[in-house]
Amino acid sequence: MSDTFEDTYRKFEKMTIELVAEDIEPTIIAGCMMGQAMKLYQLTLSPEDFEALMQIISQTSILDDNILDKNNFPSGTLH
Numbered sequence: 001m002s003d004t005f006e007d008t009y010r011k012f013e014k015m016t017i018e019l020v021a022e023d024i025e026p027t028i029i030a031g032c033m034m035g036q037a038m039k040l041y042q043l044t045l046s047p048e049d050f051e052a053l054m055q056i057i058s059q060t061s062i063l064d065d066n067i068l069d070k071n072n073f074p075s076g077t078l079h
Contacts (some may be wrong), residue, residue: 019029
């Protein structure tokens with residue numbers, strides 16, 4: 001099977017919607033997704049590249065508050 005990025009994204013989106021519909025806290029879902037992403041990065045990147053990524057993530061502060069303002073998204077979604 002050769003899914004595109006869009007195909008894979010839609011599968012994750014569908015699964016996320018299903019989990020939210022089961023009343024699972026969205027932050028729990030996000031944490032699980034983040035954990036899985038970190039595992040995949042660690043498996044596929046060199047140790048040096050993985051460490052560099054972790055440094056970037058840990059040193060990045062919250063984005064501009066306007067970016068996270070729901071009023072900036074006509075659809076009401078932030079993704």
